[in-house]
Amino acid sequence: MHAITIPESGGPEVLQWAEVPDPVPAEGEVLIEVAASAVNRADLLQRQGFYDPPPGASPYPGLECSGRIAALGPGVAGWAVGDEVCALLAGGGYAEKVAVPAGQVLPVPDGVDLVTAAALPEVTATVWSNVFMVAHLRPGETLLVHGGASGIGTMAIQLAKAVGARVAVTAGSKEKLAFCGDLGADVLIDYREQDFAEEIQRATDGAGADVILDIMGAKYLERNVNSLAVSGRLAIIGMQGGVKGELNIATLLRKRAAVTATSLRARPVTEKTSIVAAVREHVWPLIGAGQVRPVVDRTLPMRDAGAAHQVLESSGHIGKVLLVR
Incomplete structure (x- = not known):
């Protein structure tokens, strides 16, 4: 088969579409034709x-895929065999085939x-596990999402609104904020021109956010x-703003917060299986009913993965960038 390989670390130009050995599904795994x-x-x-792959994972990038079961x-x-599915991966999505534990597979x-x-x-598993399974967002509470126009952000807005929460977002352009508003976000904060801490206090009459989903980390x-x-929960899932704060x-202590x-990638298969099962139970019906939808910015050929990486690095996208075979 062919896959995107990383012969050496570097910029997007190091990614190469190369011939590699076919994966073979082990005990409890399925083989997906991507x-x-x-x-x-x-x-x-x-x-x-x-960010090296976990031990035993595919060396190729790609933390999610869709396709048909081949074996x-x-x-x-x-x-x-033949079932149309999507799957949460520890690696290997940028390829023609990938083997994945059956518990991490979902029907389309x-x-x-x-x-x-x-x-x-990836977005449904990340948002559901952090916002709902860990932070226990409840109806009527306020969720603050940093990077509201990202893949994670667009899913977090929709799921929070679907359960009856109020949503505030940060984003860096009027276009992105308008899109978040169209998805249902109630409070729109331009982080380039506004202090989100001041704005969230103003929007909540000084009460603050009950849950914050953060991609920035230290900054x-x-x-x-x-x-x-009070009793708020901060869920950190990224470190784009540094690792030490x-x-x-x-x-x-004062806030009892x-x-x-x-992180999701390195979790044991048993934990990922539990998260995927919760996503199938709680999120899939919302998608089927049209209350929640995937947001795709653009699709590019898989062999042009370098160009797709450039799109993400420039932050010029809204939602997800897909690689299509």
């Missing part, structure tokens, strides 16, 4: 040499075409904690 994959920030970090490994039940939701389904596994840590409501424990930080 129709499409999606580009995530983790793929850029892997290309740069900062079943020993012990797999509930799936059949009603109303979504096979290619577009590649935009769903926003102090202001995020200051922006939390100062945490005021007194503020955290919590700070969590999670």
